[in-house]
Amino acid sequence: MSDQKPVFGHVPVMLRETLDYLVPPAPDCLMVDGTLGLAGHSSAFLDRYASLRLIGVDADPEVQAIAKARLEPYGGRVRFVGSYFDQFFAEYLAGVEAGTEERPALVLFDFGLSMFHFKESGRGFSLQGDEALDMRLDPAAPRTAADLVNELDERELFKVLSEYGEEPFAYKISRAIVRERQAARIDSTGRLADIIRGTVPPKFRYGRIHPATRSFQALRIAVNDEPGRIERGLAAAIDCLAPDGIVACISFHSLEDRIVKLAFREKAVKRERAYFKDARESPIPEGEAERALVVLTKRPVEPADDEVAANPASRSAKLRVARLAKGARS
Ligand SMILES: C[S@@+](CC[C@H](N)C(=O)[O-])C[C@H]1O[C@@H](n2cnc3c(N)ncnc32)[C@H](O)[C@@H]1O
Known part of the structure; x- marks a missing residue:
């Protein structure tokens, strides 16, 4: 395991649970961290799985620079992309469909901001002090x-x-x-x-x-159009997943969690419909079974008491996880 010393006071939230759910189906598979942040989660995955390869996406160039320095020891196993995750997954999906990009086996989203934003960015996210009223993740927005x-x-x-x-x-x-x-x-x-x-x-x-x-x-x-980006980004990420691929989302407020719940439900309903049609031996419409998702967390998982005691900022976190149904996209 990585030492997980806080960077700018940021401690990765629900790390234990995330590692428990996101188990690579093959040792050298590809993971996309859609919200790389200060790379707390990513470094833990890279430490635990020595052949895992990772794409780290973050819209904030300052945060990306900190993560880059932190992940330098992992060398060529990590690729960095400075982009909003909805744009990234839309473009990546086009690459997957064109056969130029590899489908990821694991996708992680840990929505919201990192401690860097509140404590160091000077962009007006915090109520401490008096700063310019900016709040953009990407200063070019x-x-x-x-x-x-x-x-x-x-x-x-x-x-x-x-x-x-x-x-x-x-x-x-x-x-x-x-x-x-x-x-x-x-x-x-x-x-x-x-x-x-x-x-x-x-x-x-x-x-x-x-x-x-x-x-x-x-x-x-x-x-930052957070709800719109989560909706579009999560849908495209699910469409990118490799066979047996797993997607995990950590949300911090009800608006985010609701979008994740509905996105999973929408794809899971398609699975039931596909099985129902299969049982009657009628053909499954093309593409329908391909999007089949199995939701692994019937209710959102919440941080354990010891985590909340050690890191009160984790108290509102909710983790939902889903994986492609067996046989989908194989
Ligand atoms: C909660 S932090 C992630 C922390 C990370 N898991 C860690 O352990 O260090 C969320 C990060 O996602 C980034 N972010 C938020 N919304 C984004 C979006 N739509 N596209 C890309 N990055 C985004 C933020 O800049 C922030 O660095």
Whole structure:
């Protein structure tokens, strides 16, 4: 096992469970880590399986550079791709279908941000300090959080805050933002946090959780189109899987977990339909059995008590795992 010393305080979440579920069907198979981050999970897999090869994908070039340095000892076993995972898997699938790329046997997603983003990036993800209101994973992406805060109309702002942040005061906060930005553009985390604090009812202003926490989460999700990317990326990743391939997803909020649950269910239903048709000896429509998935986690797996005690940031994690049905795509 790798030493797993935290890098920027980041500890890989549910590592034990991920290693237990993602067992390579062959020693020298290919794994794609769709959210390489600081390579905590990836380095553990590379240590455990000496012939495993890995593609590490991350949209953030700064994070990718840290992971590259960390994974240098594994040499040619690792290939790095700087891309959003939905773009990566869409292009990779085209390569698989053209016969130029190898199907991965293992795919891992560990959604969200790493500790680097909150503690070191200076891109406005955190409520500590006062930073530019950016929140882009890829600094080349077109719209920052400040652009959304200053340009969305009140109804759109309300939708972002309530859908992605489940913010109970979304209505009041979006009104206040639209009012305050008329005086001057809202460009910093400090100013936005102050506006939100001044808007929520007094008893919520100085509690244990900063009253802007939900709004910050919502803006980050919107800036990076997190739900859309998970939906598209996971569907394409499943279509890339090798025979007996396994896909695992670690989610941190209900929005992500729901997308994973529905994506697995949709592919698993196709499996049942394929078997049903098989039983009646009618032909299975072309491609139907190929997408067959078996869900290995009927309920999402949650971190054990000792992990939550050691790393409280893991407490909301949920792991779901599925593999291609036997015989599919063989
Ligand atoms: C929770 S961290 C992964 C941590 C990693 N498993 C580890 O142990 O170090 C998630 C990473 O995924 C990246 N990320 C988030 N959404 C992405 C997307 N749509 N495409 C590519 N990378 C993404 C973030 O930049 C971040 O580095």
